Amino acid sequence: MRIVELHPQSNWVLSIVADDGREGIFDVSDYLEYEAFEQLRDPKVFEKVSNGGYFVEWDCGADLSADTIEAHWRVTGTRDTGAVRH
Numbered sequence: 001m002r003i004v005e006l007h008p009q010s011n012w013v014l015s016i017v018a019d020d021g022r023e024g025i026f027d028v029s030d031y032l033e034y035e036a037f038e039q040l041r042d043p044k045v046f047e048k049v050s051n052g053g054y055f056v057e058w059d060c061g062a063d064l065s066a067d068t069i070e071a072h073w074r075v076t077g078t079r080d081t082g083a084v085r086h
Contacts, residue, residue, distance in 0.1 A: 004017050008046055039058070
């Protein structure tokens, strides 16, 4: 999965759109207990997430792979990607 859109939401949730049109949410709150994600407890730090396509990352060094996100996200819908279907 490649992440094409990424939007931080309240309560440590990421709203994500994948390259295949799937839309979903990923709850980062379960990771906040780990040292690498500690700084994300500050909502202002969490909001500054960057999309690397195959990962998301924060300036504090915390990151999550698209594979991890795909394995644990909740798909909420799909978008028409404009691809021709046969």
